[in-house]
Amino acid sequence: MKRIFFCLVVLLAISCNKVNVSNVPYARVYLELDLTYKDKDLVGALNFKEITSTSGQNYGTQLGYSGVLVVSGFDSNGNTKYYAYDLCCPHEANKNTMVKADNTGWAECPKCGTKYEIAYGTGTPSDGPSEFALTRFDVTQQGNKLLIRYCQL
Numbered sequence: 124m125k126r127i128f129f130c131l132v133v134l135l136a137i138s139c140n141k142v143n144v145s146n147v148p149y150a151r152v153y154l155e156l157d158l159t160y161k162d163k164d165l166v167g168a169l170n171f172k173e174i175t176s177t178s179g180q181n182y183g184t185q186l187g188y189s190g191v192l193v194v195s196g197f198d199s200n201g202n203t204k205y206y207a208y209d210l211c212c213p214h215e216a217n218k219n220t221m222v223k224a225d226n227t228g229w230a231e232c233p234k235c236g237t238k239y240e241i242a243y244g245t246g247t248p249s250d251g252p253s254e255f256a257l258t259r260f261d262v263t264q265q266g267n268k269l270l271i272r273y274c275q276l
Contacts, residue, residue: 145255146255147188147211147258150185151273152187152191152273153183153185153271154174154180154184154207154269154270154272155180155181155269156172156193156269157269165193165205165269169194169195170194170226171192171224172193173190173210173223173224175210176190187210187258187260188211188218189209189210189220189221190210191209191260192207192230193205194206194207194208198244204244206246207259207261207271208222208230208246208259208260209257209258212234212237213256213258214232214253215232220233222257228242228243230257237252239253239257245259246258258273260272260273261273
């Protein structure tokens with residue numbers, strides 16, 4: 124009897140967790156960057172690049188819902204690591220409301236004022252009304268090349 128009661132309590136506790144799923148629509152992302160030439164401005168701590176047009180990009184480039192924000196941030200050991208996010212503010216979920224990054228590791232929505240952490244790969248909100256993190260994309264680095272994709276499970 125105690126075992127059944129314990130299982131019921133655990134199931135009740137698990138079922139009460141609220142999951143906040145962003146309402147930013149799914150959009151395909153495929154982007155190749157070259158850190159040696161065209162995208163060398165990304166090299167260095169907390170440098171970032173906002174990409175909103177496929178003009179000048181490789182064939183097949185897709186930029187998500189509002190565009191792609193690429194950041195040269197840090198991993199848990201303090202080493203340089205690249206992260207990428209959709210530029211759309213998840214609180215506003217409007218294609219034309221894009222966050223603006225700065226070289227301090229934060230991006231801010233000009234409409235709702237929410238700040239998002241971008242330097243450590245979380246995209247989590249702070250100081251604002253948003254309950255949702257920025258949509259994060261998968262970044263693979265091979266030498267001086269970055270491949271950015273969105274793989275929805």
